[in-house]
Amino acid sequence: MSTEQSKPGFVTIERASYRYEATGPAVVDAIDWTIPRGEVHCLLGRSGCGKTTLLKLAAGLLMPTAGMIRIGGEALAGPSPRAGFVFQAPTLLDWLSALDNVLLPISLKRRPTIADKDAALDLLERVGLADFVMRRPAELSGGQQSRVAVARALVGNPDLLLLDEPFAALDALTRKELQDDLLRLCALNGTTALFVTHDIGEAVYLADTVAMMAAGRVTQVRRIELTRPRHRDMRYAPSFITACRALRDAMDGAATASRRPAA
Amino acid sequence: MIARLPSLLLLVALLVGWEAWCRLGGLSALILPAPTSVLGTLWSEIATGRLWPHLAMTATEMLLGLGIGAVVGLGVGVLLAEFPALSRLLRPYVLASQLVPKLALGPLFIIWFGFGMTPTVVITALICFFPLMENTLTGIGEVDPSRRELFRMLGAGRLQTLLRLKLPAALPVIMAGLRVAVVLALVGAVVGEFIGGRIGLGASIIAAQSVMDSSLIFALFIVITALGMLLYEAVRLLERRVLHRFSKG
Numbered sequence: 022m023s024t025e026q027s028k029p030g031f032v033t034i035e036r037a038s039y040r041y042e043a044t045g046p047a048v049v050d051a052i053d054w055t056i057p058r059g060e061v062h063c064l065l066g067r068s069g070c071g072k073t074t075l076l077k078l079a080a081g082l083l084m085p086t087a088g089m090i091r092i093g094g095e096a097l098a099g100p101s102p103r104a105g106f107v108f109q110a111p112t113l114l115d116w117l118s119a120l121d122n123v124l125l126p127i128s129l130k131r132r133p134t135i136a137d138k139d140a141a142l143d144l145l146e147r148v149g150l151a152d153f154v155m156r157r158p159a160e161l162s163g164g165q166q167s168r169v170a171v172a173r174a175l176v177g178n179p180d181l182l183l184l185d186e187p188f189a190a191l192d193a194l195t196r197k198e199l200q201d202d203l204l205r206l207c208a209l210n211g212t213t214a215l216f217v218t219h220d221i222g223e224a225v226y227l228a229d230t231v232a233m234m235a236a237g238r239v240t241q242v243r244r245i246e247l248t249r250p251r252h253r254d255m256r257y258a259p260s261f262i263t264a265c266r267a268l269r270d271a272m273d274g275a276a277t278a279s280r281r282p283a284a
Numbered sequence: 285m286i287a288r289l290p291s292l293l294l295l296v297a298l299l300v301g302w303e304a305w306c307r308l309g310g311l312s313a314l315i316l317p318a319p320t321s322v323l324g325t326l327w328s329e330i331a332t333g334r335l336w337p338h339l340a341m342t343a344t345e346m347l348l349g350l351g352i353g354a355v356v357g358l359g360v361g362v363l364l365a366e367f368p369a370l371s372r373l374l375r376p377y378v379l380a381s382q383l384v385p386k387l388a389l390g391p392l393f394i395i396w397f398g399f400g401m402t403p404t405v406v407i408t409a410l411i412c413f414f415p416l417m418e419n420t421l422t423g424i425g426e427v428d429p430s431r432r433e434l435f436r437m438l439g440a441g442r443l444q445t446l447l448r449l450k451l452p453a454a455l456p457v458i459m460a461g462l463r464v465a466v467v468l469a470l471v472g473a474v475v476g477e478f479i480g481g482r483i484g485l486g487a488s489i490i491a492a493q494s495v496m497d498s499s500l501i502f503a504l505f506i507v508i509t510a511l512g513m514l515l516y517e518a519v520r521l522l523e524r525r526v527l528h529r530f531s532k533g
Contacts, residue, residue, distance in 0.1 A: 082433060106437045108430050116452050116530040129440045129448065 030055035030091075031213050032079060032181060037088035039074055048074045050237035051088065056230075058180075059211040061204070063224035065268060066234035072217045073185055075234070079215055080106050080183050092181060105174030107187040111166035113158040113173075119145060119165075120154040123172045137176075144172040147209075148202050164195035168202065175206055182207065182214040188223070197253065200226055204251055221272070225264045226251060233271050241271040317499035326503035335507065341484040342473050343511060345401055349408020350469040350515075354462060357413040361420025361458075366446065371421075382414045386472070390479035404476030404484070411472040412465040419461030423454025452530045459523040466519050470512040485511075 034054040038047050048071045056062050064072040077083040078090055081100040090097045092104065105126075113122045123141040127133045133141075145154050148168035158166055167187055174182055184203075188196040200223060207214050218224050224231045225245055233241035245264055247255055255261055299319045305311065306318035313321060329335040360378070364371040386407050393403035427450050435445045451458075477486025485508050492500035 080437060082437060100437045100439060102439055104437075106434070108434065110430060112428070112430050112434050114431070114449070114452070126438045129435075129438050129444055 029057065031058035031093055032056040032215065033091045034075075034079065035089045035091070037075070037078055037085040037090055039071075039078055039083060040086050043086075047086075047237050049078060049085070052237075052239055054232065054239065056213055056215060058213055060229040061207060061214040061216060061227050063228035063231045064215065064217045064234055065219065065221065065224045065231050065272070067219060067272070070234045071237040072234045076183050076185050076215060076217050079181075080104055082106075101181070102177075103179055104181040104183055105177065105179035107170050107174045107182070107184040109186050109189060111158070111163075111170040111187075113166055113169055115158050118155045118157055119150060119161065119169045122158070122169050123176050125173060126177050141172070141176055144175055144206075145169070147206060148172050164191050164199065167191060167195075167199060171199070171203060171206070175210075175212070178210055178212075180213060182212050184214065184216045186218055189218070189220070196223070201251075201253065203227070204249075208250060221265050221268050222256065225261055225268065226256060231264075231268060233268060235272075240274075241268070243268060243271075314496055314498055317502055321499050322502040322506070325497075325499040326506060329500070329503060337483055338485050338488045339507060339511070341401070341481075342477065342486065342508075345404045345408060345476065345484065346469045346473040346511070346515065348401075348405045349472055350412050350465060352405070353409035353412025353469070354416045354465055356409070357416025357461075357465075358420050358458065360413070361417040362424065362446065362451075364417070365421050365424035365450075366442070378417070381410075386410045387475050387479070390476060394480040399480050399482060403480050404473055407476040408469050408472035411468045415461040415464040415468065416458070419457045419464075420454065423457030424450045426457070427453045455530045456527055459519075459526060463516065463519055463523065466516050467512065470508065470515070474508060 032055070034052055036051045036053055037049060038051050039049040040047050050071075052075060054062075064075060066072045074083065078085050079092075079097075081090075081097045081104070084098075092101055113119075114125065117125070120138070120141055121128070123145060124133045124137060127137050127141075142151075142154060145151060145168075148171060150165060150168055150172070153161060153165060158169070161169065170187065174184075188199050191199065203214075204227060206212070214227075216224070216227055218227075225247075228245050231243045231245060232239045233243075243264065246260060247258070247264075302316075303319050306313070306316060317325075364374065364378075389410075390403060390407060393406055397403045397406065431449060431453070432445065435449050440448065473484070474486035474489075477484040478490055481487035481490075485504050489501055489504050492498075492504065
């Protein structure tokens, strides 16, 4: 459980806490966490356990009320330009084509060049949308919209990708396809990723390390010993099922609050 | 065309009924002129060219009032949406200014601005201001919070967020406000002329009333309605153009 300590952290969260009100309860309660460069970590937990808040802290969308977050050694003081964020809903702009949506992070900073356009087209092709680049979001399915959102988060080659249950609203088959797409894209540039989910199978399939959260704390950390690249057959491997089982037990244990925090 | 046929037939039936009632019912032409007499008057107004200066005046007042009211309403709506403190400070006054019956301000405006176009344009602008301001404020307020968060994450500035996210997202609501404003602009222009105009369709109605020419009054109704429908359709066209560019699908 301490394997991640042996590598230098790319994202380091140091005793970060967050409260919405000064005297209110801590939504995120003194969490220490380290993500080495190039790894995929999943935050797993029930609704309301603070995982989305922790993700927003890592993004710089919220500032911790105590503690600190560093990305690549730099303390975070606001929304990080090195991070791409994928929201629960695709949050595409309805009046832009898929291509212009992917180019949005660039076009907000400068006029996109031919090279930017090629990069965006390349990303759209990699998520299987080569034939849909001029379509508007209303003309795309939910899965296709999520793919555009992932491509948009990756267009500036961010070092860090933060994802907040991005596939939760999709059907099981589409979700699994998108998980494969995501892993391929992350592996391509060695992107570090923090992925929030409440789906145990999703967490085990995607992650190098899964952190279980309950009541604002990390209650359990599990290293996933599956080889990369991941393949859909692995979902039926005994080690996969064992990992899911262990996390499930931990989740139930955390719900009854009968376990001491193991992190 | 086929879809419009029933409503056209209804119009014809109503006109025929109206004509028959006037001819057979022995109703005084002073009370209700027959459609043929109204159309005759309308035609002579057009043919002699008497109508055009009045039409031009009312159309100009309407367009100026609508333009000024819409631009100011949009601007104030954006300001109040962007600066909640300003909104808290000014909202009661803006509301109060709208609850004053603006037509009642007509006599005062004549003292301030004299007879002629200006008081009517000011009244029209005041009337058109409110739907634009209210709808801009509502439209911008309803922009999805997660999209705002996206723009924050992407490091967009305040002006960028306004121009690239909030205004395009609010556009359908803003355009609906503009459509309401067009209808109100016509009321503002015509009734404004009742109070202080010498030229214009509203002023012509008062002139026709003074000589008891109800046929001319009806003819002017037709012109006013046509003007209103023309401008409304023009705004619809603009809306479709704009929304096609800035909306779903």
